[in-house]
Amino acid sequence: MQIGIFGTGMVGRVLSAALVAKGHAVMLGTRDPRATAVRREPDRYTGESFADWTAAHPTVRLGTYADAAAFGGLVMNATSGHGSLPAVQAAGSALDGKILIDIANPLDFSKGMPPSLFVGITDSLGEQIQRAAPKARVVKSLNTIAAPLMANPRALAAGDHTMFVAGDDESAKTTVTTFLRDELGWTDVIDIGGIEASRATESLLLPWARLFGLFGSPMLAFKVVR
Numbered sequence: 001m002q003i004g005i006f007g008t009g010m011v012g013r014v015l016s017a018a019l020v021a022k023g024h025a026v027m028l029g030t031r032d033p034r035a036t037a038v039r040r041e042p043d044r045y046t047g048e049s050f051a052d053w054t055a056a057h058p059t060v061r062l063g064t065y066a067d068a069a070a071f072g073g074l075v076m077n078a079t080s081g082h083g084s085l086p087a088v089q090a091a092g093s094a095l096d097g098k099i100l101i102d103i104a105n106p107l108d109f110s111k112g113m114p115p116s117l118f119v120g121i122t123d124s125l126g127e128q129i130q131r132a133a134p135k136a137r138v139v140k141s142l143n144t145i146a147a148p149l150m151a152n153p154r155a156l157a158a159g160d161h162t163m164f165v166a167g168d169d170e171s172a173k174t175t176v177t178t179f180l181r182d183e184l185g186w187t188d189v190i191d192i193g194g195i196e197a198s199r200a201t202e203s204l205l206l207p208w209a210r211l212f213g214l215f216g217s218p219m220l221a222f223k224v225v226r
């Protein structure tokens with residue numbers, strides 16, 4: 001499958017490397033592909049520059065957000081919370097009809113750690129993205145765990161933890177659930193409702209960030225038992 005991923009940070013890198021290893025063709029979307037390709041500053045999480053990373057992953061293509069949306073039979077949004085609407089707007093009509101898995105969180109670090117959310121309770125980033133791209137089929141998912149777990153859930157508790165999908169398009173959620181299971185290894189996926197349920201799953205970042213501070217490790221996840 002051809003997959004477009006908006007974002008050149010840790011999430012875009014982890015997912016593209018994993019999906020290429022599974023035999024998929026991936027294009028990362030960025031604001032300025034030429035500038036990004038030679039970017040030397042270290043990533044804030046991994047310390048690796050994008051120039052070094054892309055040299056080690058030469059099969060991962062790089063393009064604009066519109067290029068990545070056009071390339072992908074499936075598209076994923078892994079841009080920063082504040083960058084998500086500009087990225088979706090830049091992709092424009094290339095997203096029409098496409099499934100867009102939205103991984104972004106509306107994190108607000110302006111008052112330090114732990115972060116708060118710049119939208120929540122009565123709206124969500126997932127809903128804003130769906131409104132900005134009304135012909136895209138937005139499915140919120142993968143935003144509740146750290147990047148290393150997205151493509152390797154078994155790295156924690158033998159994979160026995162929960163992933164949510166939220167979106168208004170039922171067939172898109174079915175496709176994404178199958179993709180999560182077959183391509184990324186998720187076994188416990190809960191359809192939590194329409195895209196407005198992004199308010200709930202984005203809000204999980206509040207306890208997630210507190211627990212990260214408490215335990216000093218991002219290797220933590222939520223498990224629903226009933």
Ligand SMILES: NC(=O)c1ccc[n+]([C@@H]2O[C@H](COP(=O)([O-])OP(=O)(O)OC[C@H]3O[C@@H](n4cnc5c(N)ncnc54)[C@H](OP(=O)(O)O)[C@@H]3O)[C@@H](O)[C@H]2O)c1
Nearest residue numbers: 007008009010011030031078079080081083086104105147
């Ligand atoms: N890191 C994690 O473990 C993790 C876990 C769960 C969810 N998330 C969420 O996943 C998303 C990606 O996280 P990340 O850590 O991989 O990367 P990030 O540093 O949050 O975002 C990097 C990407 O955002 C783009 N961006 C920033 N400002 C922009 C703007 N004004 N317009 C357009 N694009 C803009 C950058 O574009 P350029 O390439 O042009 O610089 C880059 O591709 C975030 O929303 C985060 O909350 C992250």
